[in-house]
Amino acid sequence: MTGSKRQLHLNLFLMNTGHHEASWRHPDTAPRRVTELDYYREIAALAERGKLDSLFLADTYVLPETARHKVLHGLEPFTLLAALAAVTSRIGLIGTASTTYNEPYHIARKFASLDHLSGGRSGWNIVTTASEGAAYNFGERPLPEHAERYRRAGEFVEVVKALWHSWEPDALLADKASGVYAELERVRPIAHRGDYFAVRGPLNVPPTPQGEPVLVQAGSSADGRAFAAGVAEAVFTAQSSLERAQAFYREMKARAVQAGRSADELLILPGLYTVVGDTEAEARELARELDELTVPAYGLQRLSTLFKVDLTGYALDAPVPLELLPEREAIVGNRGRFELIEEMVRRERPTLRELIRRTAGSRGHAAVIGTPAQIADTMMRWFEDGAADGFNLMPSHLPGGLRDFVDKVVPELQSRGLFRAEYEGRTLREHYGLPPVHTVRARVGAAEASR
Amino acid sequence: MTGSKRQLHLNLFLMNTGHHEASWRHPDTAPRRVTELDYYREIAALAERGKLDSLFLADTYVLPETARHKVLHGLEPFTLLAALAAVTSRIGLIGTASTTYNEPYHIARKFASLDHLSGGRSGWNIVTTASEGAAYNFGERPLPEHAERYRRAGEFVEVVKALWHSWEPDALLADKASGVYAELERVRPIAHRGDYFAVRGPLNVPPTPQGEPVLVQAGSSADGRAFAAGVAEAVFTAQSSLERAQAFYREMKARAVQAGRSADELLILPGLYTVVGDTEAEARELARELDELTVPAYGLQRLSTLFKVDLTGYALDAPVPLELLPEREAIVGNRGRFELIEEMVRRERPTLRELIRRTAGSRGHAAVIGTPAQIADTMMRWFEDGAADGFNLMPSHLPGGLRDFVDKVVPELQSRGLFRAEYEGRTLREHYGLPPVHTVRARVGAAEASR
Missing domain, CATH: 3.20.20.30 (Luciferase-like domain)
Structure with missing residues (x-):
């Protein structure tokens, strides 16, 4: 500008x-x-x-x-x-x-x-x-x-x-004197x-x-x-x-x-x-509060959709089984989001509950x-x-x-x-x-x- | 109430x-x-x-x-x-x-x-x-x-x-404590x-x-x-x-x-x-002003559509020819409006210009x-x-x-x-x-x- x-x-x-x-x-x-x-x-x-x-x-x-x-x-x-x-x-x-x-x-x-x-x-x-x-x-x-x-x-x-x-930009005349509202020669069908x-x-x-x-x-x-x-x-x-x-x-x-x-x-x-947060600690505390409010049933639904695997029934407090992770090639649509989460799972071995909480905010x-x-x-x-x-x-x-x-x-x-x-x-x-x-x-x- | x-x-x-x-x-x-x-x-x-x-x-x-x-x-x-x-x-x-x-x-x-x-x-x-x-x-x-x-x-x-x-009226709970936002059992497909x-x-x-x-x-x-x-x-x-x-x-x-x-x-x-108008004369004067601003070409288009007859070319200042009026039965859609105008034409024999002006406001x-x-x-x-x-x-x-x-x-x-x-x-x-x-x-x- x-x-x-x-x-x-x-x-x-x-x-x-x-x-x-x-x-x-x-x-x-x-x-x-x-x-x-x-x-x-x-x-x-x-x-x-x-x-x-x-x-x-x-x-x-x-x-x-x-x-x-x-x-x-x-x-x-x-x-x-x-x-x-x-x-x-x-x-x-x-x-x-x-x-x-x-x-x-x-x-x-x-x-x-x-x-x-x-x-x-x-x-x-x-x-x-x-x-x-x-x-x-x-x-x-x-x-x-x-x-x-x-x-x-x-x-x-x-x-x-x-x-x-x-419409051509000035096809609308609204000319009270002549009685011409729009010059229709300059307003064309697109056909x-x-x-x-x-x-x-x-x-x-x-x-x-x-x-x-x-x-x-x-x-x-x-x-x-x-x-x-x-x-x-x-x-x-x-x-x-x-x-x-x-x-x-x-x-x-x-x-x-x-x-x-x-x-x-x-x-x-x-x-x-x-x-x-005014301090990093304050921001982290707020983030933790929000993560803890996550509903596990919702998180399971969300991750099931992302992984294309039904996760209901898996233990929330055990590490996410690596064999649950699909091949990257199987993921169409949210591939970037999937890869991010997959890397985190392999690197940090979170529990399912932790994974749900840690992915509940930014969605990739x-x-x-x-x-x-x-x-x-x-x-x-x-x-x-x-x-x-x-x-x-x-x-x-x-x-x-x-x-x-x-x-x-x-x-x-x-x-x-x-x-x-x-x-x-x-x-x-x-x-x-x-x-x-x-x-x-x-x-x-x-x-x-x-x- | x-x-x-x-x-x-x-x-x-x-x-x-x-x-x-x-x-x-x-x-x-x-x-x-x-x-x-x-x-x-x-x-x-x-x-x-x-x-x-x-x-x-x-x-x-x-x-x-x-x-x-x-x-x-x-x-x-x-x-x-x-x-x-x-x-x-x-x-x-x-x-x-x-x-x-x-x-x-x-x-x-x-x-x-x-x-x-x-x-x-x-x-x-x-x-x-x-x-x-x-x-x-x-x-x-x-x-x-x-x-x-x-x-x-x-x-x-x-x-x-x-x-x-x-949705049943109270299916939305938005219950922060339980984490239930909507009771989906009470929100039903219409199928x-x-x-x-x-x-x-x-x-x-x-x-x-x-x-x-x-x-x-x-x-x-x-x-x-x-x-x-x-x-x-x-x-x-x-x-x-x-x-x-x-x-x-x-x-x-x-x-x-x-x-x-x-x-x-x-x-x-x-x-x-x-x-x-504050007086009847004042209202009539305003109505006349408006009627005189009517564009005859537009009025002809409007009456042609209503009568299902092309009126372009007819003399504006001669009485509307009665033979122009179609049979009532031929009018589908705006029949009520047509009948009103037809009665006026037969009763008062206005010119085409007068008819255009007199029908330019209320549209029936x-x-x-x-x-x-x-x-x-x-x-x-x-x-x-x-x-x-x-x-x-x-x-x-x-x-x-x-x-x-x-x-x-x-x-x-x-x-x-x-x-x-x-x-x-x-x-x-x-x-x-x-x-x-x-x-x-x-x-x-x-x-x-x-x-």
Whole structure:
């Protein structure tokens, strides 16, 4: 934005009572509030006080079996983000919408509407649905296979972008004198006919403040990475170590360049799980408290899913039997998370109960349990050593963990010159330092012309 | 609610710059604001100051050709209503969602989410999509025929209601001590398999403040009326005269009773187009100003659609040729509106230009152009003479026409004891005087038990 020193981009991964799976049981959280607007209003106000770039809501189209022991997301992202648009003024608002069980016309329209309502602060986290259970809420057909989901996603995004651009920017005249509201010669059908969709267009919402909501992606499979390199402007990713994160960062920037884009137009934002304390001991004590609230039955369910082995019936207080660990090659999907846990099991031989507790917070993401300075140290290291353009912040519990981050870690980052002291832009694109959409369009046009 | 005198129920039909088709050209309106949240915030605050029961957004899934000369709706209803939920506290929020081009799981979830966000103020205006153009934004198949759309709508609503009731009211324990968040034995799949949908459920949103958002319907065909009598709790309807409205009112109440419901559980809310003036002359002058802003090309398009005859090329300043009028039987859909206009043409022999102007405001709904007392007189007459339980208010222009209604007509209604001076309830169900959902369920259960 300002041409000055490169700055961190910080997104709040807003998840119910926080990212520790037992956070809802902690005395400082209020799990019944996750369906109340005031709860989110309070969290969004905190995030905005911390000058965060954006907040983000994940989503799922099924009631998970784990709801027995873990708090739900609570609300549907579009309605919640729109409500938050009305009670915030600067922070970006990123919502998840699946390309597997939606129609592009509806999604194009809802994000366009959110972009108008928020004055250009909307972003779309593009996902494909990976849950078998979700499939059966939308018909009798099972989940499409992975590669097909991504083919559909590619076409879906193409249609949505075409709809967003179906109006020329100044086709809306609203000229009272002549009686011409819209110059329809400059609003064109998209006439899309592809393998998955037929959509005539144009969109029935005029061009939005950002031109295009910011596109975000979080898939880590080969298909997901290729997709992200082609269309995403920010990537949320789970990286368990600096080295892994550096490799991912290099790969994604290279892929973006290969796809004809600038490396700066694809922000890499690894997840960062934090437990903040004024002293390291205080942070560790809080982390221990949270871990001890973990429900073993839930942890067994979670690890069974990850290991693809039914762990119920195994002794909780005996070391995890090594023969339980599957071959790495058998793990599709959460491979990175699996490898991290597998290494820990081989190295430290924890009991099953210990393993459950030790994996109950960060879910394979980087984690720092420590003082504001320690957290800022890690963030600076990752940021300066080619592992991250910023972070997808995952507070242990909400709103307390976010309050600690905003009041203690953010000032530390600001004093190091790593993070803004005030918002400079108005739109999410501006916060993220992304070029305005018309510039992108113009450059793409120029690139095409020079071929 | 209070057992006192029967009171009017007033809903604001919130449509862009107002209900006169040329309202966007009037000096008092700001058509560019229809994509801005602050515009709607101002209107919602006015409506809440007037203690209105609810506000309502129509919707359409296509860019109409008429956008050349008429302002768009602007925003998508769910996002706008959710944003308004955050900046209002009492007024009900009714959104339109089509059963023709949506999935019941998404719709059940979005309304559940809106009901939580608003503290129990949500309502669903159930429509079937009647636009050929919309069909082609959702695939290559043409619009399903009328009766099929209603069969699908019936099954759609059945699925949505089942999803809303897939949780027993107290299945969510959120018990920190035991670690049980939800008692999944009391959250059940709906296992729906019908002609149009297969939905396993349960919903991934806990029970909402109202239990069920209020169901609204506006179809006036035989299929639409039968559907409304079976499932709707409020009906928005276009009735051009007291006599027609009385007949409709009697019919719908009788149909509700036939369907095994109480007549009180189906509110009849005819549309009421208003132009308010301190004197009748002032109101008529404003109405004339608006009519003169009508764009003839737009009016020709509108009448051509209604008459199913291409009117372009006919002389604007010659009397409408009677041979242009089709047989009444040829009109499917807007028959009531057609008959009203046909009678006027035969009786008064207006020119085409005059006809365009005289039909540019109320679109077949009842209209009162006059003083607050005159408007209140008509409302009282309809209310007391068995034609209405309240009204779907259609101000000529916004926000000015609503401000006049709230500041001048509402006090008149209040002083006559016809309308609340303060909100008494918190939820839309309470405003509308509808029974809580659990009571309905209990009574249905009792009725079944007594068979």
